[in-house]
Amino acid sequence: MPNVMKAIEIAQYGGPEVLKPTERPMPEPKAGEVLIRVRAAGVNRPDVFQRTGNYPVPPGASDIPGLEVAGEIVGGDLTHADNRYGLKTGDRVCALVQGGGYAEFCTAPLGQVLPVPAGLSDIEAAALPENYFTVWSNVFDRGQLGRGRMAGTRPCWCRAAPVVSAPRPSRWPLRSATACSRRPAPPGSAPPASSWVPRAPSITRPRISSRSSRPRRGVASTWCSTWLAAATSRARSPARRMTAASY
Numbered sequence: 001m002p003n004v005m006k007a008i009e010i011a012q013y014g015g016p017e018v019l020k021p022t023e024r025p026m027p028e029p030k031a032g033e034v035l036i037r038v039r040a041a042g043v044n045r046p047d048v049f050q051r052t053g054n055y056p057v058p059p060g061a062s063d064i065p066g067l068e069v070a071g072e073i074v075g076g077d078l079t080h081a082d083n084r085y086g087l088k089t090g091d092r093v094c095a096l097v098q099g100g101g102y103a104e105f106c107t108a109p110l111g112q113v114l115p116v117p118a119g120l121s122d123i124e125a126a127a128l129p130e131n132y133f134t135v136w137s138n139v140f141d142r143g144q145l146g147r148g149r150m151a152g153t154r155p156c157w158c159r160a161a162p163v164v165s166a167p168r169p170s171r172w173p174l175r176s177a178t179a180c181s182r183r184p185a186p187p188g189s190a191p192p193a194s195s196w197v198p199r200a201p202s203i204t205r206p207r208i209s210s211r212s213s214r215p216r217r218g219v220a221s222t223w224c225s226t227w228l229a230a231a232t233s234r235a236r237s238p239a240r241r242m243t244a245a246s247y
Contacts, residue, residue: 007103013053034076040126041101042068066101070094070125082110092116096129
């Protein structure tokens with residue numbers, strides 16, 4: 001194995017142009033970790049926050065961005081008890097990592113590594129650990145979305161939930177209702193004027209000024225707060241369930 005690897009680092013805080021190729025020492029897997037040759041890495045909102053200086057790197061974590069990867073195992077502590085899948089060198093895997101995904105190689109705890117499902121490419125598999133599983137945990141495990149239920153999703157600068165919970169008639173006859181805010185919505189996808197969206201502010205009487213052009217850290221945007229209040233008021237029924245998740 002080489003002593004150095006290629007990686008993408010954040011040279012300074014700013015836009016995408018501050019991401020620069022560099023060389024870093026090869027990471028060394030610790031006990032219970034494996035070394036993965038990265039074939040694809042997911043891009044998530046925390047990566048953007050880190051690049052703009054709004055997401056401090058946790059102590060002990062790599063300053064290289066990237067929280068989910070897909071690739072193949074090239075080494076590590078494969079005899080550890082956390083190797084529940086019997087993984088071995090050369091296996092295709094995807095993993096949730098604490099930074100370091102934007103590189104040729106990355107270490108990951110065995111408890112956060114799983115085989116790539118059959119039929120998925122590396123690019124598709126790289127979107128599973130952080131993105132897809134977050135949605136699955138909240139929508140299906142906690143929210144218990146299933147046959148005959150209706151899901152209403154509010155994608156606050158996040159596209160994963162509507163995609164994961166999209167109806168698949170061949171399996172689950174789900175009904176879905178999705179609303180898009182102005183900023184991330186592509187042309188033509190804004191809610192119609194006749195929908196409940198334009199009426200939500202008058203219904204909920206939001207306490208946050210609608211003049212705020214962007215959400216502040218730790219405070220939901222006016223649009224999200226308005227939607228949450230409206231949804232909460234309509235979910236107060238034994239037959240209804242509401243799961244709120246922020247990412």
